[in-house]
Amino acid sequence: xxxxxxxxxxxxxxxxxxxxxxxxxxxxxxxxxxxxxxxxxxxxxxxxxxxxxxxxxxxxxxxxxxxxxxxxxxxxxxxxxxxxxxxxxxxxxxxxxxxxxxxxxxxxxxxxxxxxxxxxx
Amino acid sequence: xxxxxxxxxxxxxxxxxxxxxxxxxxxxxxxxxxxxxxxxxxxxxxxxxxxxxxxxxxxxxxxxxxxxxxxxxxxxxxxxxxxxxxxxxxxxxxxxxxxxxxxxxxxx
Numbered sequence: 001x002x003x004x005x006x007x008x009x010x011x012x013x014x015x016x017x018x019x020x021x022x023x024x025x026x027x028x029x030x031x032x033x034x035x036x037x038x039x040x041x042x043x044x045x046x047x048x049x050x051x052x053x054x055x056x057x058x059x060x061x062x063x064x065x066x067x068x069x070x071x072x073x074x075x076x077x078x079x080x081x082x083x084x085x086x087x088x089x090x091x092x093x094x095x096x097x098x099x100x101x102x103x104x105x106x107x108x109x110x111x112x113x114x115x116x117x118x119x120x121x
Numbered sequence: 122x123x124x125x126x127x128x129x130x131x132x133x134x135x136x137x138x139x140x141x142x143x144x145x146x147x148x149x150x151x152x153x154x155x156x157x158x159x160x161x162x163x164x165x166x167x168x169x170x171x172x173x174x175x176x177x178x179x180x181x182x183x184x185x186x187x188x189x190x191x192x193x194x195x196x197x198x199x200x201x202x203x204x205x206x207x208x209x210x211x212x213x214x215x216x217x218x219x220x221x222x223x224x225x226x227x228x229x
Binding site: 035037044045046047050059061062095100104105106107108109110112113114115 | 152154156158160164165166167168171172177178209211213214215216217218219220221222223
């Protein structure tokens with residue numbers, strides 16, 4: 001069974017840092033792009049960042065560049081999101097999602113984790 | 122950036138009725154790379170439709186997607202009680218990926 005489990009969320013003060021992890025199982029992790037999507041309380045979905053299967057290509061939402069960095073360790077089947085200089089508006093549930101293909105563009109997200117909650121206060 | 126505008130914001134319908142949700146893009150979506158996701162309270166989103174009109178694995182056939190270019194639609198025939206949820210469209214043809222703001226389908 002394909003499974004994604006996020007971890008690393010919690011309460012952090014403004015200006016602080018967190019590293020989120022997403023542990024994947026049930027598929028060949030290195031063959032698929034991965035994405036982080038967040039959802040602020042009571043709000044819609046917001047794309048954060050994506051990375052291709054081989055880590056060669058990354059995309060990030062412009063407002064988050066410089067503070068958030070996506071990476072992956074294909075030997076451990078783990079996706080990461082390093083978040084620095086956190087602000088109150090970063091408070092959200094952070095979901096990781098598996099892409100349908102190796103590349104980022106042109107492939108939708110077919111499996112989602114349950115999310116991890118980040119609270120900046 | 123492609124802005125996706127969903128309408129209506131809320132759709133109040135009864136079980137058994139048909140729901141038609143709209144997603145309009147500010148510019149043409151490359152390759153009809155548009156997906157529809159369903160989200161229920163307290164749950165992660167799940168994909169229903171990809172590439173504008175293809176049902177994802179496990180999506181009931183009462184769900185159908187259509188459209189190209191800038192105008193897309195999700196139709197739910199004969200609403201079942203489990204279909205009352207929030208629906209998002211998303212384009213994945215170009216960066217940045219973008220989502221619509223969502224349409225809530227609620228029980229009338």
